[in-house]
Amino acid sequence: MVYQSPQGARDLLPLDVAQKNWVEDRLHQVFHHWGYHQIITSTLERLDTLMAGGAIARSSVIQLQDAREQLGLRPEVTASIARTAATRRYVDEAEVSNPKRFYYSANVFQRSPKGEYGRQQEFYQAGVELLGAAGVAGDSEILLLLADCLESLELPANEWRIAIGEAGLTQSLLSAFPPELQPALRKAISTLDYIELQNLVRAEDLSTQLQELALLLFDLRGEPTEVLEKLSQLDLNENEQERLSYLKTLVDLLQQSRRDRDSLPIILDLSLIRTFDYYSGLVFEVASCQGHNVKPLGQGGRYDGLVGIYHPQGQSLAGIGFCLNIEALQQVLQNGDRLPKEIRASDWLIVPETPQARAAAFAYAQTLRAKDLHIRVQVNLIDRETPDAVRQYARGRRIDRIAWIDAEGEATLEQLGQR
Ligand SMILES: N[C@@H](Cc1c[nH]c[nH+]1)C(=O)O
Numbered sequence: 001m002v003y004q005s006p007q008g009a010r011d012l013l014p015l016d017v018a019q020k021n022w023v024e025d026r027l028h029q030v031f032h033h034w035g036y037h038q039i040i041t042s043t044l045e046r047l048d049t050l051m052a053g054g055a056i057a058r059s060s061v062i063q064l065q066d067a068r069e070q071l072g073l074r075p076e077v078t079a080s081i082a083r084t085a086a087t088r089r090y091v092d093e094a095e096v097s098n099p100k101r102f103y104y105s106a107n108v109f110q111r112s113p114k115g116e117y118g119r120q121q122e123f124y125q126a127g128v129e130l131l132g133a134a135g136v137a138g139d140s141e142i143l144l145l146l147a148d149c150l151e152s153l154e155l156p157a158n159e160w161r162i163a164i165g166e167a168g169l170t171q172s173l174l175s176a177f178p179p180e181l182q183p184a185l186r187k188a189i190s191t192l193d194y195i196e197l198q199n200l201v202r203a204e205d206l207s208t209q210l211q212e213l214a215l216l217l218f219d220l221r222g223e224p225t226e227v228l229e230k231l232s233q234l235d236l237n238e239n240e241q242e243r244l245s246y247l248k249t250l251v252d253l254l255q256q257s258r259r260d261r262d263s264l265p266i267i268l269d270l271s272l273i274r275t276f277d278y279y280s281g282l283v284f285e286v287a288s289c290q291g292h293n294v295k296p297l298g299q300g301g302r303y304d305g306l307v308g309i310y311h312p313q314g315q316s317l318a319g320i321g322f323c324l325n326i327e328a329l330q331q332v333l334q335n336g337d338r339l340p341k342e343i344r345a346s347d348w349l350i351v352p353e354t355p356q357a358r359a360a361a362f363a364y365a366q367t368l369r370a371k372d373l374h375i376r377v378q379v380n381l382i383d384r385e386t387p388d389a390v391r392q393y394a395r396g397r398r399i400d401r402i403a404w405i406d407a408e409g410e411a412t413l414e415q416l417g418q419r
Contacts, residue, residue, distance in 0.1 A: 008112055008121035016330075018340045020124065023103050025038050026152045027126045031103035032249060034145050036128050039102040039167065048074045051308050053079050055276035062109045073109035078278070078303065078321060081129045086310035089132065091317050094404050099133040105326075114332035127300070127323030134318035136246065138252045139282050142300065142320050146286060147264055149324060150297075154338050155288065160297065161265040163221070164250075164284045165272025167301070169243040173217060173234075173270070177210060181262065188410060189218055190273040220270035224251045227268040250282075278303040288332040295332060298324035345397035346378040351390055360409030368403075 005011065013021065028038070047063065047070040050056050056079070061072035074080055080382070081102055081361035085091065090100055105126040112119035128145065130138055139347070143162060150160050170189050174182050181204055188197040197218055201211045220227050231244050247268065254264055270285055300322025308316025333339045348368055352361035358379075365377045378399070384390045387404075394402055395416060404412045 001059050007118045010120060010122065010399045015340070015343055018343050019330050019333075020326055021349040022339055023153065023326055023333070024126055027149050027324065028105070029147050030145070030152045031126075031128055033367070034101070034128075034141075034148070035139065036101040039081060039084070039104055041075060041077060041084055041104070041105070043073050043075070044071050045080055045083075046406075049083050049310070052076065052081060053082070053276070053278040053303075055079065060111050061113075075358075076108050076276075077104050077106050077109045077125065077127060077323065078129060078276075078319075079306070079321045080304070081131075081321075082319060083310045085131050085317060085319075086307045086312075086315075091307060091311055091315045097132065099138070100131040101128070102130045102131070108313045110237070110406060119332075125298075125323040126324040126326060127167075127298070127321055129319060129321035131317050131319045133320070136250050136253060138318065138320050139250055139302065140257060142248075142285065142322060143254055143264075143266070144257055145300045146298070146300070146322055150286065153329060153333065153334065154336070157262065157265055159290050160166040160286060160288045161232065161267055161331075162271055162284055163267050163269040163285045164224075164247075164282065165269050166243055166247060166281065167273075167279050167283050168271050168281060169240060169247075170273070171216075172237075172240050172243075173213070176213060178204070184216060185217075186273055187228040189271040192218075192271070194218060203288075204255040220268070221272075222267055222269075224266060224268045229272070233268075251380060276301070278302075278306045282323070286322075286324070288328075290332070290335070295328060297328045297332070298322055298326070342398070344376075344399065346399050348401045348403060349380055349390070349394045349399045349419075350377060350403045351380040352406045353404055357409065361405040363409075364403060364405055364411055 002306070006224075011168070030138045041120070043173070044064070047058070047061065050061055050072050051058060056075055061075055081104070085100065101125070104245060108123050108125055109121055110123065112121055130142055133141070145163070146162060151269055177185055185197070185199055187193075188200060197214060201214045203339065206214070213234075216230065220230060228244065236244060244312070245281055251268070256267065258264060272285060279301035281302040281304065285299045286297045288297055300320070302320040304318045305316060308314050330339065348367045350361045350368075352358045361379050363389070365379050368377045369375060380390065384393060390402070394400070400416045402416065403416045404414065406412070
């Protein structure tokens with residue numbers, strides 16, 4: 001019998017792990033700097049918890065067979081954190097006005113769609129959730145923190161950008177169209193399908209005004225001041241006006257909050273359609289753009305109603321957060337020289353010259369380890385015929401220091417030269 005891993009599962013070997021750790025360590029450092037605290041929620045959730053926000057389709061959850069409870073593997077982490085916050089007194093009166101800052105690194109599982117058997121199903125994310133801070137201050141913190149994350153990974157400023165949308169405003173603008181047309185319009189806009197959009201508006205009996213509005217909606221993406229300008233020329237209702245001025249305030253605050261006054265690489269994109277139903281306001285995506293190659297790196301948004309769904313009395317707490325996709329970050333970083341490209345087996349090889357020297361070799365190795373927290377020290381376990389064979393073995397594994405231990409326990413140190 002051949003034992004295989006499940007379809008879509010992936011094992012990470014030491015170099016993959018070293019690269020993943022490199023990315024995560026930097027992100028954790030940034031989260032920590034901003035006063036966020038790590039939280040670990042369960043990989044397993046009850047299906048009803050996962051479905052509660054209305055955000056997740058049952059078909060996208062990997063379900064587990066358990067006679068007692070209907071369980072699934074978490075497809076994302078925000079719902080679990082909202083559930084924790086709602087059930088652990090974070091929502092209590094005394095707590096409600098203190099913003100809570102959480103961060104996480106976790107694996108999530110998304111069942112591959114029908115017909116795509118074998119597609120990856122386990123992913124790694126690192127992200128943050130800010131609870132209890134409604135409005136523009138919280139939104140700005142999260143977007144500035146996101147920018148700080150990308151900068152900490154040393155991605156050049158012209159190789160990534162954050163696209164910001166406003167779920168409510170887009171929805172409101174779309175509501176001018178006949179309801180049966182809205183889903184198709186939404187799809188054409190979000191998939192950037194201009195031809196389809198033209199076909200749609202021509203096929204329907206729409207007024208010229210609505211036809212123009214549809215084509216304009218397609219165009220509401222780009223440099224923030226330009227998009228805001230285009231928006232302000234529309235005939236907006238009061239609620240839309242408010243959202244527009246909110247976006248203006250946000251964009252100004254973001255650009256002015258930069259210490260070095262370098263402008264943030266943001267675009268406004270009102271065609272950004274929310275991925276999860278729990279988003280209630282700002283939504284955003286961060287993508288790398290190297291030439292024409294655009295790759296999504298993460299996403300997030302505001303979800304002011306989600307915590308309330310899990311709270312026994314429906315008491316809610318404003319929330320906003322994002323997650324970054326670790327594998328996508330690893331992939332874009334492969335082009336540069338920042339990620340570790342190989343790993344050295346060890347810093348030291350401790351070689352007992354005879355079987356009697358073994359105990360002394362283990363003891364010597366411990367002495368070296370005690371001197372330096374980060375050092376790697378391996379004891380040679382396989383007898384090799386000659387000292388040169390040992391040296392060759394060490395060089396092959398990029399180990400450049402050897403300690404030879406003789407039968408009396410004496411150490412002779414050797415630094416291997418490059419060959
Ligand atoms: N959990 C969302 C991202 C997010 C975090 N907070 C808010 N949104 C996702 O997996 O896409």
